[in-house]
Amino acid sequence: MKKTSIEQIVEVVHGTTTGSTEQRISGVTVDSRTVRPGDLFVALKGEKTDGHQYIDKAFEKGAAACMVERLPNKRTAGPLIVVENGLKAIQQLARYNREALACKVLAVTGSSGKTTTKDLIAGVLSVKHRVVHTTGNQNNELGLPLTLLRGDEETDVFVVEMGMRGLGQIKELADIARPDLAVITNIGTAHLELLHSRENIFKAKTEIFSYFTKDQVGIVNGDDDYLKNIRATNFPVYKVGIKEEGLDLRCIAHQNTVNGLRMEIEHAGEIQKYRFLLPGVHNVYNSLSAIMAGLVFDLTPEQIQQGMNRYQGSENRMEIQERASFTVINDAYNANVQSMESAIDVLKNFHNKKQTKIAVLGDMLELGDEQIKYHQEIGKKIARSGIDFLIAYGELASHYIEGAKQNGFAAQKCHHAENKKEIAAFIQNNFEEATILLKGSRAMALEEILQWMSKKGSEKQ
Known part of the structure; x- marks a missing residue:
């Protein structure tokens, strides 16, 4: 964060202090293991541990001060800032840092694709x-402010991801970050169990615009049946896509290749060619949002392509790995109906020398009352996609097989596994080579299958 005196921090968070207030804070952390000299360690009480137990350790590692909700029973090696609510104090401090730095903030949300787009x-x-961006799954009421607190005097732009599990949550995040530009990737079925309808999901996602004026900019998926109806009334909205008329940025042609996507993009009457290393039509949409953001920030097409070449994806999101004679498309980070369909399309259209294509699918969670229907529909898609074999894992996953068989997929091409080690053994015992998709909700942790699949070669079990 921007170097700030303890005295100023106390004022921002409406706290009190013990000890000297002259030192200046240069960073904030809630993990005593990551404390660096000059940091403020915030002791939060969690479900499994209480940060107040690590105050001494934080000072030993060089913390300039610690923020606490209660005073310890013994004297500490440095000053304490006492607040009523540590999480709220972090949010207040993040908002202060965002305003003090006068950086641009770009925020991304959506039912799927938001991490890749970010x-x-x-x-x-x-x-x-100079960009500071969300890492890992730091897209909630704690992770977002911690991201904003990573910015310092060297930072030009924050790129933050906003997740949610209910109405009002993105509005709270938007109040902290006050984005200058916001991207919504799509309105899907993720969190349908909590929000009950796509209409409510739409309302929740568009809370990202809560504090927008004519000076802010929105970018949305103009092919999405909800987002395409957003009108630019109070602030400009750029729509990107493939299908609809009147788009501000349109992909007029795209091709999946061994090296990823090749795209022809039309903007302001001109056509530019772009490449992205990840395959799939869903990544066309992710690329379009990134290209549009680059144009808003006055980058040239050449600079935008250079930046797309810098892409470093997050773990378990469309990672292409080689395991012995198997190519694995590891997209196991999470799943909803739309992202599952996109991943199956990637497997279907994946170009390599391996003829056999296997879908290993885990449960899709939080889909509400129609969860069985959604799993059956994915099975139907499998049956019609030319996939060679379906391996299902999880209680709900049995309905993938049910839907597939109802649509003509042979029973002998299906296997319902009881555990992940069994999946690895089944593949290695029954196939010489294959391209394999791993896809399921986060709780299914399908990437763990890889620990039983050798990188260099493996004996059949």
Whole structure:
């Protein structure tokens, strides 16, 4: 964060202090293991541990001060800032840091694709600007402010991801970050169990615009049946896509190749060619949002392509790995209906020398009352996609097989596994080579299958 005196921090968080207030804070952490000299360690009480137990350790590692909700029973090696609510104090401090730095903030949300889009945009903008962006799954009421607190005097742009599990949550995040530009990737079925309808999901996602005026900019998927109806009334909205008329940025042609996507993009009457290393039509949409963001930030097409080449994806999101004679498409980070369909399309259209294509699918969670129907529909898609074999894992996953068989997929091409080690053994015992898709909700952790699949070669079990 921008170097700030303890005295100023106390004022921002409406706290009190013990000890000297002269030192200046240069960073904030809630993990005592990551404390660096000059940091403020915030002791939060969690479900499994209480940060107040690590105050001494934080000071030993060089913390300039600790923020606490209660005073310890013994004297500490440095000053304490006492607040009523540590999480709220972090949010207040993040808002202060965001305003003090006068950086631009770009926020991304959506039912699927938001992490890839965020990482793409971060790569694009980093060609011209010093960017701080969300890492891992730090997209909630704690992770977002901690991201904003990573920015310092060297930062030009924040690129943050906003997740949610209910109405009002993105509005709270938007109040902290006050984005200058916001991207919504799509309105899907993720969190349908909690929000009950796509209409409510739409309302929740568009809370990202809560504090927008004519000076802010929105970018949305103009092919999405909800987002295409957003009108630019109070602030400009750029629509990107493939199908609809009147798009501000349109992909007029795209091709999946061994090396990823090749795209022809039309903007302002001109056509530019772009490449992205990840395959799939869903990544066309992710690329379009990143390209549009680059144009808003006045990057040239050449600079945008340079930034897309810098893309560094997050773990378990469309990672292409070689395991012995198997090519694995590891997209196991999470799943909903739309992202599952996109992943199956990637497997279907994946180009390599391996003829056999295997879908290993885990449960899709939080889909509400129609969860069985959604799993059956994915099975139907499998049956019609030319996939060679379906391996299902999880209680709900049995309905993938049910839907597939109802649509003509042979029973002998299906296997319902009881555990992940069994999946690895089944594949290695029954197939010489194959391209394998791993896809399921986060709780299914399908990437763990890889620990039983050798990178260099393996004996059949």
